[in-house]
Amino acid sequence: EKATWLQAAREGVLPPEAAKIPKYMIADIHKCTAEGDAMYVIRGGLSNAVALTHEVPVEVVVDYLMYKREQVCLLCDANTRKTGRLCKMITVNDFNFGSMNKMNSKFSYCLKTTAKMSETYYPQLLDTAVMINVPSVMKVVFRTLASFMPRKYLDKVKVCPGRTLHDDISKCPFVRARMALADVPSFLGGTCHCKEKGGCVPGVANDQKESNLEVDREGMSRYTIAAGAKYEVFLNLDEPGATVAYAFQVEKGTLTSGGVTVGAVIKDDNSELTVLQAEKYKPDQGMLRGEFTCPQAGTCVVTFANNSSMWSRSIKYSLGAVSAGGMLGAEGAAETADAVQTTEE
Secondary structure: OOHHHHHHHHHOOOOHHHOOHHHHOOEEEEEEOOOOOEEEEEOOOOOOHHHHHHHOOHHHHHHHHHHHHHHHHHHHHHHHHHHOOOOOEEEEEEOOOOOHHHOOHHHHHHHHHHHHHHHHHOOOOEEEEEEEOOOHHHHHHHHHHHHHOOHHHHOOEEEOOOOOOOOOHHHOHHHHHHOOHHHOEHHHOOOEOOHHHOOOEOOEOOOOOOOOOOOOOOOOEEEEEOOOEEEEEEEEEOOOOEEEEEEEEEOOOOOOOOOEEEEEEEEOOOOEEEEEEEEEEOHHHOOEEEEEEEOOOEEEEEEEEEOOOOOOEEEEEEEEEEOOOOOOOHHHHHHOOOOEEEEEO
16 A cells, blocks of 8 residues: 555655655654664754645655654664664654644644554664753643553653753763764754755754745745844755855835845855845835855855844745756746745844
8 A cells, every 4th residue: 555655765765745744844864873773863843743734634744754664664674684683763852943833733643643553563663762952841742742642652752851052962871872972963962964965854954943934836935033133044055156046025014114134154164155245125125036156065044134123024035046057047036945944033
């Protein structure tokens, strides 16, 4: 019945019906421990279950979750054969930047269904489920999980008391015993960035602090920036000379017609270069389209700043990039690949 999904897992390809899922479900395999156990990293605080289940049928979400289980199982089986030790999966769920409004009953159903199916098809796969950067409000989530998740799963859940944004992850007994610091993602306090994949969870910048937003029929996303806050969009650029195309509009407000300052930089570990000079734009300028070139590889950060108003400002935007060998006009900005976003207040 699921032969297509199983074949896709063996070949390492994503079934077309699941193409939208990785944008909202930020999770993937990230290396292995020294003993060969597979690390499956979930950026739960960035995942957007509401947007996911709005755009993708729950049946497809369940199939995708089981497809990822199969991929992990295949890796663990290969490592078991190499090491002569039964290798399992360790999940690490990072709740940094999470909020309750990103969860809904549809996604809870997907988790419940997947957990029950995993008991049948992958009964020995899970070793430990580590939850880290857990805010106090997430206790509500745990009570919800306890109401429908299998007891065998709950018995394997471990909550790490540390906060990786300011604590030293190397002091964590689990990390010291089972992982090299160089293999721990930077957003968990390690030194790994996986630049060749665009992030330790492929395609998602390690610096990202906000869930990906839904895209409307015109290819635009919308966001409301609080007074005095800024909103950043990250684009991972693997090659120098990439062109970034943009389209954005500052939407009219009922109380003020103030503007938003927009600028961009390209940065890596050693340098930061301005590629779009910061300039203030107002609603009466309408939709603005353009492009700029990034002379070096790295992370392009486009900033929308509402720093001169007492009121919040709403924007709609689209951003995308192509390599130096491609061609892209300003009109293509609304049709290019999805960007990732972060907000700071």
